[in-house]
Amino acid sequence: MTFSKLTRGEFLRYSRHLLMPEIGLSGQEKLKNSSALIIGTGGLGSPVSMYLAAAGVGQIGIVDYDVVDETNLQRQIVHGQKSVGKLKVESAKSRLVDINPLIDVTAYNEPFTSSNAMRIARGYDIIIDCTDNFPTRYLSNDVAVFLGIPNVYGSIFRFDGQVSVFGLPDGPCYRCVFPEPPPPGLVPSCSDGGVLGVLPGIVGSLQASEAIKVLLGIGEVASGKLLLLDALSFSFDTVNLRKNPNCKVCGSHPQITELIDYNQFCGVPGLDHQPDIERSFVISPLDLKKELSSITPPLLIDVREPHEQAISNIEGAINIPLHDIFVEREHIPRDHPVVLFCKRGSRSAMGLNVLIKAGFSNVRHLEGGINLWAEMVDKKLNIY
Amino acid sequence: MVTVKLPGLYRYYVKNAKDLCYNGQTVREVLDAVFSDYPALRNQLFDVEGEKKRHINIFVNKASIKDLEFLETPVQPDDVITILPNISGG
Numbered sequence: 001m002t003f004s005k006l007t008r009g010e011f012l013r014y015s016r017h018l019l020m021p022e023i024g025l026s027g028q029e030k031l032k033n034s035s036a037l038i039i040g041t042g043g044l045g046s047p048v049s050m051y052l053a054a055a056g057v058g059q060i061g062i063v064d065y066d067v068v069d070e071t072n073l074q075r076q077i078v079h080g081q082k083s084v085g086k087l088k089v090e091s092a093k094s095r096l097v098d099i100n101p102l103i104d105v106t107a108y109n110e111p112f113t114s115s116n117a118m119r120i121a122r123g124y125d126i127i128i129d130c131t132d133n134f135p136t137r138y139l140s141n142d143v144a145v146f147l148g149i150p151n152v153y154g155s156i157f158r159f160d161g162q163v164s165v166f167g168l169p170d171g172p173c174y175r176c177v178f179p180e181p182p183p184p185g186l187v188p189s190c191s192d193g194g195v196l197g198v199l200p201g202i203v204g205s206l207q208a209s210e211a212i213k214v215l216l217g218i219g220e221v222a223s224g225k226l227l228l229l230d231a232l233s234f235s236f237d238t239v240n241l242r243k244n245p246n247c248k249v250c251g252s253h254p255q256i257t258e259l260i261d262y263n264q265f266c267g268v269p270g271l272d273h274q275p276d277i278e279r280s281f282v283i284s285p286l287d288l289k290k291e292l293s294s295i296t297p298p299l300l301i302d303v304r305e306p307h308e309q310a311i312s313n314i315e316g317a318i319n320i321p322l323h324d325i326f327v328e329r330e331h332i333p334r335d336h337p338v339v340l341f342c343k344r345g346s347r348s349a350m351g352l353n354v355l356i357k358a359g360f361s362n363v364r365h366l367e368g369g370i371n372l373w374a375e376m377v378d379k380k381l382n383i384y
Numbered sequence: 385m386v387t388v389k390l391p392g393l394y395r396y397y398v399k400n401a402k403d404l405c406y407n408g409q410t411v412r413e414v415l416d417a418v419f420s421d422y423p424a425l426r427n428q429l430f431d432v433e434g435e436k437k438r439h440i441n442i443f444v445n446k447a448s449i450k451d452l453e454f455l456e457t458p459v460q461p462d463d464v465i466t467i468l469p470n471i472s473g474g
Contacts, residue, residue: 040474042474045474129474130474131472132472132473132474133472133474137472154474155471155473155474156471156473156474157391157392157393157472157473158392159392160391160392160471162468162471177441178439178441178470179438180438181439182437182439182469187393187439187470187471187472189472189473190474193393193473195473200474226468228391230391230392232392237389237466239441239443239446239447239466239468240443240446240448241448242448242450242451244450323396323397323424
């Protein structure tokens with residue numbers, strides 16, 4: 001590829017970078033001739049893609065398979081109200097091109113999987129991990145290691161954020177730090193546990209800053225260290241990380257030398273990350289409605305957090321949050337039908353598995369949670 | 385006393401306390417002292433054999449216990465033990 005110099009218009013656009021001795025003309029030309037692949041155009045992908053576009057990274061790839069919905073808009077600032085229902089990558093691309101029409105944006109409207117990841121990522125200078133699930137995080141890491149490119153990591157939950165740069169020479173990779181994912185269900189996702197809307201803005205901006213430094217080869221990047229931030233207490237701590245010589249992917253004798261089945265590795269069945277549940281343990285909202293008006297209505301157990309009951313509720317349900325379900329199992333009747341529910345079915349599925357393992361047989365969970373119940377049965381209820 | 389810093393993910397299990405201060409000669413002793421007050425936290429961090437779960441990292445000040453003496457790493461009264469879980473939100 002030929003090296004492109006700045007055009008006259010770009011001198012004006014990037015004036016504030018050109019004034020900085022650490023960037024200057026040669027640095028800005030480096031950015032123009034750089035490429036970054038952003039996996040995910042959600043909370044983290046929004047600020048990362050917008051800042052890298054504004055900064056003049058010449059080639060930006062964005063990967064996502066989802067469509068914009070209302071619940072995204074509290075934090076996913078690359079999307080707006082007009083984009084609800086549209087493909088995320090198309091929504092994001094139009095915003096990025098508006099921010100900076102002088103760069104190239106390639107939209108990959110597909111899930112990032114073992115079968116397409118190398119094709120998509122090959123040729124990019126850097127990967128920015130803005131995903132929201134463990135399988136894609138391990139996949140992004142392994143792709144970066146196999147291609148020999150850095151992987152700028154950011155992760156968020158509620159008020160907590162983590163930032164690091166993986167995959168630089170002599171630095172650790174994600175697997176050096178987290179060799180295994182948590183058991184399925186042990187660490188909730190943001191869609192179940194929530195996240196402060198501004199948090200991905202903070203973490204994603206730090207990722208964008210690290211990515212620019214890596215592309216320019218300036219400063220001290222967060223390789224071999226990880227920033228832990230707690231926005232609730234305004235606490236910023238850094239811990240040191242080391243490359244694991246026995247790492248299965250980047251160690252001296254790697255055992256994983258090609259992409260694997262990451263859903264299987266992380267114990268999740270597919271893209272919706274729902275535990276695999278036999279149909280006989282699932283009840284639809286319409287069937288639950290019928291059973292609730294029968295002579296022996298099932299006992300309804302709401303496994304959401306207590307504060308979620310103020311948003312929506314099903315009359316007669318008792319509240320046992322998921323993390324208490326094992327401890328409270330002795331108080332749940334075994335001789336009476338029980339139906340668990342949560343917001344959208346993932347936590348109740350986990351609770352169901354806990355009870356089945358504890359010997360319960362007459363227990364089911366509500367498909368789609370109280371949100372689907374609100375859509376199909378009680379339309380007055382709030383959906384969140 | 386040694387300070388134990390827990391991320392928000394586990395704050396429920398310690399009744400929303402953020403930094404916990406406990407005595408102990410080693411990381412394991414300090415964490416056992418925390419678990420004695422907050423037993424539900426043990427299952428989140430440790431497996432049934434009493435070892436750290438693999439997706440959890442523990443640091444003494446800035447160093448991982450993997451680079452020290454694991455749970456038997458000695459600690460001093462002003463040390464800070466930081467718990468780093470693997471989170472996936474994005």
